[in-house]
Amino acid sequence: MAGLRIAIVSTDGANVNDHFGMAKRFLVYDCNDEMTLVEERPTESLSVGDPDHTFDAEKFGRIAALLKDCSKIYVTQIGEVPASKLEELGIEPVIYEGPIADIV
Numbered sequence: 001m002a003g004l005r006i007a008i009v010s011t012d013g014a015n016v017n018d019h020f021g022m023a024k025r026f027l028v029y030d031c032n033d034e035m036t037l038v039e040e041r042p043t044e045s046l047s048v049g050d051p052d053h054t055f056d057a058e059k060f061g062r063i064a065a066l067l068k069d070c071s072k073i074y075v076t077q078i079g080e081v082p083a084s085k086l087e088e089l090g091i092e093p094v095i096y097e098g099p100i101a102d103i104v
Contacts, residue, residue, distance in 0.1 A: 004031040005038070007066075007073040007091075008100055016096050016103075020078035021047030026066060027100070035103065041066045046082060055081045067091055074103060 007026040009018045026041045043063050046056065060082060067073060073086065076097045083093045096103070 004072065005029070005070050006031055006103075007041075007070040008103075009073070009075045010100065014101075015099055016074045016076060018076055019047070020073070020075040020082055020093070021045060023063075023075075026070075026073070028070065029100075035100070055079075060085060064089055064091075074100075 006029050008016055008029065009020060009023040010016055010027055011018050011024075013027065022045055023043055024045060026043060028038045028041060029035045030038050043066055044059060046059055046063055047053065064086065067086070068089070068091075070091055072092045072094050074094045074096045077095065078086075078093045086093050
């Protein structure tokens with residue numbers, strides 16, 4: 001994972017443990033020989049709590065702008081539309097649940 005910047009959705013700072021749409025913050029790491037926390041980026045949640053909600057392109061745009069320097073984002077779940085929109089921006093969604101320290 002040398003030379004990557006990644007974002008992680010975490011409620012506790014130790015584990016990847018939340019859905020992309022529910023994220024209230026992104027933990028941003030630089031990954032060279034080791035993972036180094038760069039910053040915490042607060043965000044608004046994309047989800048409104050209704051599984052049938054329509055995609056909010058404007059809100060997504062604000063959230064995606066926070067991730068523009070990241071090549072991957074680690075989440076427990078992500079909807080098809082946000083995942084494809086992130087991929088179009090060159091950000092790879094990675095489905096993972098577990099300790100941040102185990103990401104290699």
